[in-house]
Amino acid sequence: MRELVVLGTASQVPTRQRNQNGYVLRWDGEGILFDPGEGSQRQMLHAGVAVHDLTRICVTHFHGDHALGLPGVIQRISLDRVPHPVTAHYPASGRPYFDRLRHATLYREGADLREEPVTGDGVLARTPAFTLSAARLSHGVDAYGYRLTEPDGRRMLPERLAAHGITGPAVARLQRDGELDGVTLEEVSEHRPGQVFAFIMDTRLCDAVPALAEGCDLLVIESTFLDEDAGLAAEYGHLTAGQAAAVARDGGVRHLVLTHFSQRYTDPGAFGRQARAAGFEGALTVAADLVRVPVPKRR
Template identity: 55%
Template sequence: MASRELVVLGTAGQTPTRTRNHNGYLLRWDGTCVLFDPGEGVQRQMVLAGVASPRVERICVTHRHNDHCMGVPGVLNRMALDVPGRSVVLTGPQDAFEHLRLLAVVAAAGVEVTVEGVPERDERVEVADVAGSRLSARRLDHRVPAIGYRLEEPPGRTFRADALAAAGIAGPDVGRLQREGELRGVRLEDVSDPRPGQVFAFVMDTRDHPAVVDLLSGADLAVLECTYADRDAELARTHFHLTARQAGLAAARAGVRTLALAHFSQRYPDAEELGEEARAAVAELGAATRVHVAADLDVVPVPPRRQGGR
């Protein structure tokens, strides 16, 4: 299996700092890449991270605030430089369609850009197939229409080598059994175990809302904003953002395995303070969610596939 991992290109909320670039999160997933919320300066961050732009086949934007999409023109120009004539899909909420279309026009790059608007609904909306996995989106609660994304691999099965050997099945017959479900009296379930598909979730600017837990449900890796500390909860409510405590509680309730916190306000020079608040919230619910405080240029692997039920 090709590697599945998140490359963090920027973690600043609204305003970049000396150590945090504007937003930018690249997901490597089975030979393709999806770029989420590229803010200003992401093209340079991609160079620093060693990210190859030709691998990016889709750019997903959560909403039209510029710290989440102003990097689009630069990324498109980088793509045109690396592989002239290539194509890319630019996705965002329906509300942001014209904004994204104009960003592509401004780029004036030699890239074929297809802009897609996703309806902002209170249930998951199918967006696309990404390397055999289902990309969906759902409306969040922000000052402008915003959506969060969920990438979900279909469930599969893991073969047991000892069971295959005992049944005398090897080589091409293994694939045939997988396709047909039965071979020479041996059923697929006799020699394999169910394997849940991996799930990645991406949720940026939003207030606390049921959609957050829904999008994060059972995620192996989730990126979640935590703009404010709990002591600034009123600011979070007023500006339609999450606190670190709210992020930790949401991830714990959703059964997230690894939570990557991002989108930090400049008022917190050390984001580890937010990480500690999120970890305390996870512990409060007795959950096993691992909390990672994302930093620019971090690489966060998607946890290995789980065997059996969740």
């Protein structure tokens, strides 16, 4: 299963319709919680996401709407005695904030929560399923965007396997060894590009934004302001809907998810209209709380 579960889509101020931030990426056996704002634990309950599903927590920066849900989630991980390690990534300069949030109240620690602060651009983790990297954004405090990249692979071609009489367990041996009885893996398969996901919050336009978005199958990106308020967006370190869509357009993004909307706007459709006006022609989701967005099928 590869999908995005949206827990909240508001920016600094929640509304009757929008909880503060929170997003869970389900990626095969991994569950990555991004930017848990206030109320994320309850939103997870509504969305059918258990803390047992979480393997990582990624915080872009330490403004309240992106981090005040951490105490409840962290304590619930211990309360439910999640049996596997959960790794937390966050800007290293925010370690004092993370420590205070982690220990906001008394509780019995009953889980293995590992902290791996982000100290700069680059790779944070490599697993068989993906590489997780970070890049510094442009905001009022230290902030990082995250990019998840699946390794490229090979797609087996049944007709070519059949032509060489390769079936059953022999297929696995060929995949493992790269050659079987004179038949190479390249002869019976084709290149399969890995899938790419990126998460970009609270930033004005900077070099990291297009770098993170390039070639994404699924891009989650803030669009706090509409284009007519581009001046405010730049002043406060945010993007407009048109700016986010232009980045997605130029980067060849397949599915764009706009989120983190200012409470000043009452028509969510305006964000989608401005994204289309900016020339983005791919799949588009103007996020709402508790929606699920599947990662697009492979190209």
